[in-house]
Structures are given as C-alpha cells and as structure tokens.
Amino acid sequence: MTSRVEHPLHDLRLERRALRAERARVGWWRRVVRARMDLTVATAARPADLGADVVFSLPLDVGLEVPRPGELQTALEGTDAGRDVGALPALRDLDARLARYEEGVEQALRRVTDRLVERLACDxxxxADLVPRVSGHG
Incomplete structure (x- = not known):
C-alpha cells in the first residue's frame, strides 16, 4: 500500500484539477436551479414594483433609471406559473441534493489539497519535477 507521502505529485495535481472542475460544474447547476426557483416564484407571486417606496429618496437621475413594471414583466414572460409552482418542491429537493454533492466535492478537494501540501512539505x-525544462539554446 502506498503511503500518502509516496502518492505521485503529478497524480495529486490531476486529481485536484478534476475536483476543481467538478466543483465549478456543480456550482453552475446550483445557480441554474436556484434561478429557476426564483423565476417560478416571481411568476406566481409578482414582486412589488421597483422604486415605488423610495423614488423620492433617490437622486433624480437614479430615479429615472427605474424600469417600469411592464418592462420587468417581460423578464417573466414565457413561464407557466401554474405548472412551474408545482415544480418548486422538486426544484428545492434538487437544490438540496446538489448542495450535499457540492459539499462532498469541496471536502474531497480539501483532502487532496492537504495531501498535495503534505507531499510538497515532505519533498x-x-x-522541480513540475517545472518545464528550459532548453539551454538561447
């Protein structure tokens, strides 16, 4: 059995790179699922209009930039609130499962990073094996 210190440095770096890529993928999927949940809720129970409560507290140039309710509504068009609201429990479950998986990937990444640091500390x-060799022709 190979000890942790004997684990090839190159393999640790490859494993770490793969875990970092997986962490990025799961993070992207979580953002997609949460965005879908936000759109579902916003379509079913439209949020209050922007600026209605603070328009007189803002500088005029800022207040003029507030999008009108109709402009905001176009961001929600194309969603079927009745169908989507029923999907919220499944979306929440998917997000929870993605969160657990993401935590597992994070823990694995921390472990392999610790092993890499341990390996470099011991040797x-x-x-030097990681640095590309530079030719003496120059």
Missing amino acids: PAAV
Missing part, C-alpha cells in the same frame, strides 16, 4: 524538491 520540496518534487516541485
């Missing part, structure tokens, strides 16, 4: 010369 600092191993870093």
Whole structure:
C-alpha cells in the first residue's frame, strides 16, 4: 500500500484539477436551479414594483433609471406559473441534493489539497519535477 507521502505529485495535481472542475460544474447547476426557483416564484407571486417606496429618496437621475413594471414583466414572460409552482418542491429537493454533492466535492478537494501540501512539505524538491525544462539554446 502506498503511503500518502509516496502518492505521485503529478497524480495529486490531476486529481485536484478534476475536483476543481467538478466543483465549478456543480456550482453552475446550483445557480441554474436556484434561478429557476426564483423565476417560478416571481411568476406566481409578482414582486412589488421597483422604486415605488423610495423614488423620492433617490437622486433624480437614479430615479429615472427605474424600469417600469411592464418592462420587468417581460423578464417573466414565457413561464407557466401554474405548472412551474408545482415544480418548486422538486426544484428545492434538487437544490438540496446538489448542495450535499457540492459539499462532498469541496471536502474531497480539501483532502487532496492537504495531501498535495503534505507531499510538497515532505519533498520540496518534487516541485522541480513540475517545472518545464528550459532548453539551454538561447
């Protein structure tokens, strides 16, 4: 059995790179699922209009930039609130499962990073193997 210190540095770096890529993918999916939930809720129970309560507290140039309710409504067009509201429990469940998976990926990434650091601490010369060789022609 290979000890942690003997684990090839190159393999640790590849494993870490794969875990970082997986973390990015799961993060993207979580953002998609949460955005879908936000759109579903916004379509079913439209939020209050922007600026209605604070328009007189804002500078005029800022107040003039507030989008009108109709402009905001176009962002919600194309969604079927009745169908989408029924999907909220499944979307919440999917987000919870993605969160648990994301935490598992984070823990694995921390473990492999710790092993990489441990390996480099025990054998600092191993870093030389990572640096591309430069030709003496120059």
